[in-house]
Amino acid sequence: MSETLSLSERRADFPILDQKVHGRPLVYLDNAATSQKPRVVIDALSNYYLRDNANVHRGIHELSNRASAAFENTRERAAKFLNAKSAEEIVFTRGTTESINLVAQTWGLANLKPGDVILLTEMEHHSNIVPWQMLAKRTGAKLAFVPVMGDEGLLDLAAADQLLDAPVKLFALTHISNALGTVNPVADLCAKARKRGIVTLVDGAQSAGHRRVDMQEIGCDFFAASGHKMCGPTGIGLLYGRHELLEAMPPWQGGGDMISNVDYFESAWNKVPHKFEAGTPNIADTIALHTALDYLDEIGRDRIEHHDLELASYAYDRLATLPRIRLFGPAKGRAGLVSFHFADIHAHDVVMMADMEGVALRGGHHCTQPLMKKYGVSSTSRASFYFYNTTQEVDRMIDVLKAVQKFFGA
C-alpha cells in the first residue's frame, strides 16, 4: 500500500515542513546541506531512549543485548543499502568528513610515500581536499586535480586519463558535486583506476540518499556518506571499505571496543570493522539511521533520483529565463540541485531576502572555495531538492527571485 503513496503525500511524514517562517509557508530547498527527518526516524530516536538505552558490546543484561543487536543490525542494513559484500565492510563514523579523514589517517599514512600522487578533482568539497593536503604534508605525497570544464561543470575525462597515468596511489572524487549538481561517471573512473592499481574513494555525501549506490557496480575501494543528508540523524555516517583494505589498514583511534586484548605495553586489535570504532559509539543515531534507510527504500531510490532530476531540470529551465543570471552545472542529467549567480546581486542578499519569504536557500562558497575562485565568483545561491519538494515550491522560489531582482532594480 505504501508504494501507492505519491511523493507529495510523503510530505505529511515530515512535521517540520508544516510551518510558517516569517509569516510565509516554509519552502525548504537546502537539502544538500541537510535533509529533514520523517516522523518514523524521530520516533526511532526517542523509542531507543525510552525503552532500550544501554551501552553496546559490553553488557550481558537485556537492555544491552537489545541495544547491541539493533546497533549491529544497522550495520547489516547499511551493507545491504550500499550492496557491500558483508557488514564487516561498514565502519560507523560521524559523517562523510570523518570517513574521509579516517582513510587519510590510516590507509594514507601507511601507504603513501614521497612523490606519490593523490588525485582529486577541482569540484571537491573541502572535506575531500583538506584531509589529503594534511596527509600530503606528512608523507611528501603530491596533489593533482582533474579539471572541471566551463560553467557546465563536467570533468575533463581526457585529462583524467592522462593524470591517472602519473604515479597515482589514490583517486578520491565526489559522486555528485554539492556546488554544481554534476553527476560524475564514478564507475568508469574507478574501473580505469583499478586497472592501474590505484585505490579509489568516492565521496557519496550527495548521492547515497538520492539514488541507488551499489558498491559492486561503482567498484570503488572506499565510499563515504552522511546519515543526516538521507533522512537520518546528524552525527552518524558510513564508511564502506573493501574488506582486504580494511583488514590491512592500521587502526585509527585507540580505546575500548577496538581491541581484542590489552596489556600494559601492547595490545592486539579487534577484527574489522570494530578496530576502527574506539569508545562508545553513537548508538541512538545509528539505530535511527536503520529506520531512515528502510524509509528511503520503501519510497524507492530510483523514484527519488527521477524526482530530483525532474525538479532540478524544471528549476534550471525556469531560472534560465531570468535576466543576468549565470547557471552552474550541466543543463541535462543533473542531480537534484541548482547553483546560480546574479551579475549584480550578491548571494547573501538573495538568500536573506528569500528567507524573509519563507524560502530556505543556501548562499556562499558551499565549502568549495577553490572551485568558486576558478569561476571568479565569491559565492553562489543554491536550491537543493528532495523527494518532498514540489514544482509549486520551485515556482515560489522563482517568484521570490523575480521580486529580489526588482527590489535591486536589476
Next chain:
Amino acid sequence: MFDDLNDLYQQVILDHSKKPRNYGRMEHPTCDACGKNPLCGDQIQVFAVMDGDKILEVKFEGDGCAIFKASASMMTDALKGKTQAESNVLFDEFHELITKGTAPEGNHLGKLEVFGGVNRFPARVKCALLSWRAAMAAVGTGEKTVSTE
C-alpha cells in the same frame, strides 16, 4: 514582498551598494589592511593615505553583499579628514548603532544612521562591520589582517 526589509535596505544603502564611492586599488597608500569574513567569503582591502595622524584619503576593494559594499562606501566618505582619535570615536558610535540600534547623544554618525536597521538582522551585523574593522586596522597600529569570526 519585502516590506520588512525596507528598514535594512534603505535607498541610500542600495545606491551606495550599486555605485560604491572610493572603490579600487590605491597606487601609493601609506597604510592598508585586509578584512575577511571566512564564513561567507566576503573580503576587503582598505587603503589610506595619512598625514601624521590625519586620514587624507581612503579607498577600498573587495567583494560582498549590498550591506557590506554600502557600509564600506559610506565609511570611506566618513573617514576622510578625520584624525585617528576622531575615527576611533566614530567607529565606536557606528559599532553601537549596528549591534544595539542606538546612537549616543551628540554622536557624529550623520548619514551613517541609515544603518540603524541592521541590528534587527543579526546575520548582517558582520557585513556592516567588516570594512570598519579593516579600516581601523589600516590607520591604527594593530594587526593588519582582521577577521569577523
